[in-house]
Amino acid sequence: MRLIKELSIFSYVKYFSDIRISFSLTLDNKKLKTNKYEQPGNMNNVAEYININTHPIDSADFRTYCKQVLDENGVLKIDKFLTDEALDSVRREGESHAHLAYYTRAEHNVYLQPPDAEYDLSHARNRVVNSSKGCITTDQIPESSVLKNLYHSSAFKDFLCAVLDEDALYEYADNLSSVNLHYATAGQELGWHFDNSSFAITLLIQKPVGGGVFEYLGNVRDADAGEMNFEMVDKILNDEVQVNELAIDIGDLVLFRGRNALHRVTPTIGETTRMLVVLAYNTEPGVSLSESARQTFYGRLD
Numbered sequence: 001m002r003l004i005k006e007l008s009i010f011s012y013v014k015y016f017s018d019i020r021i022s023f024s025l026t027l028d029n030k031k032l033k034t035n036k037y038e039q040p041g042n043m044n045n046v047a048e049y050i051n052i053n054t055h056p057i058d059s060a061d062f063r064t065y066c067k068q069v070l071d072e073n074g075v076l077k078i079d080k081f082l083t084d085e086a087l088d089s090v091r092r093e094g095e096s097h098a099h100l101a102y103y104t105r106a107e108h109n110v111y112l113q114p115p116d117a118e119y120d121l122s123h124a125r126n127r128v129v130n131s132s133k134g135c136i137t138t139d140q141i142p143e144s145s146v147l148k149n150l151y152h153s154s155a156f157k158d159f160l161c162a163v164l165d166e167d168a169l170y171e172y173a174d175n176l177s178s179v180n181l182h183y184a185t186a187g188q189e190l191g192w193h194f195d196n197s198s199f200a201i202t203l204l205i206q207k208p209v210g211g212g213v214f215e216y217l218g219n220v221r222d223a224d225a226g227e228m229n230f231e232m233v234d235k236i237l238n239d240e241v242q243v244n245e246l247a248i249d250i251g252d253l254v255l256f257r258g259r260n261a262l263h264r265v266t267p268t269i270g271e272t273t274r275m276l277v278v279l280a281y282n283t284e285p286g287v288s289l290s291e292s293a294r295q296t297f298y299g300r301l302d
């Protein structure tokens with residue numbers, strides 16, 4: 001009884017439960033046989049936003065290479081994906097809309113599930129970590145934004161489908177969840193967790209002076225097999241295991257498979273806010289983020 005009551009704070013955690021996420025590996029462009037880029041009709045204006053000569057997203061060789069990296073490592077980082085101009089434009093939008101951000105703080109376990117009364121509070125299944133951040137939503141991002149153009153671009157979606165091995169990607173049916181800009185001010189962090197979704201797509205827009213580091217360890221659990229790996233989770237939470245650090249710079253695109261990879265973002269240090277875009281897609285049309293997740297995450301339903 002006592003256990004249930006104390007853990008009821010976890011009702012919060014829905015915050016993450018539909019959250020997309022993901023895992024790593026640096027793309028070494030030198031290994032690529034880059035073909036001369038030819039701009040096909042469907043590239044529209046995204047060719048203006050992406051450093052397309054170094055990242056020819058319509059090239060079969062480039063796609064194959066990216067898929068291989070993601071499959072082998074659980075993470076794909078494409079350095080300097082956005083041009084400096086596109087990056088600067090998103091950063092300015094982020095600054096001018098920062099006052100609209102909805103801030104949440106949650107205590108949750110690494111599984112982003114309600115607590116399990118079968119286990120003690122101090123057990124890996126129920127151990128609590130903290131997450132806090134601000135967020136602006138699809139409807140608060142201008143239609144003319146680089147982010148919306150990129151998100152809806154068929155050239156970009158075709159590239160993502162090829163790399164993620166999906167047939168199609170769809171926007172969320174609600175008007176909040178597709179394109180989010182996250183803000184982590186001084187002291188804000190994302191505690192250790194596994195994602196519920198099988199992939200996440202992010203773009204770092206502004207880097208803090210210190211902290212804000214993405215740390216991860218792959219293949220910790222096997223969600224589909226129901227293997228929780230409490231022992232390793234405990235060790236990671238106790239700082240007894242060496243984890244990986246993904247060195248993300250501004251303008252980098254990251255595709256991450258975080259369902260079985262434990263990961264976190266360390267607290268922001270200093271007055272420069274960490275700004276990160278999450279591009280969230282569904283693999284089926286007409287899907288909305290759950291009401292409870294929207295309420296917790298955005299403070300409203302539409």
Ligand SMILES: O=C(O)CCC(=O)C(=O)O
Binds near residue numbers: 022195202
């Ligand atoms: O902020 C990041 O780099 C990762 C975000 C993340 O893990 C999540 O939103 O679940």
Ligand SMILES: [Fe+2]
Binds near residue numbers: 020021193258263
């Ligand atoms: Fe995550």
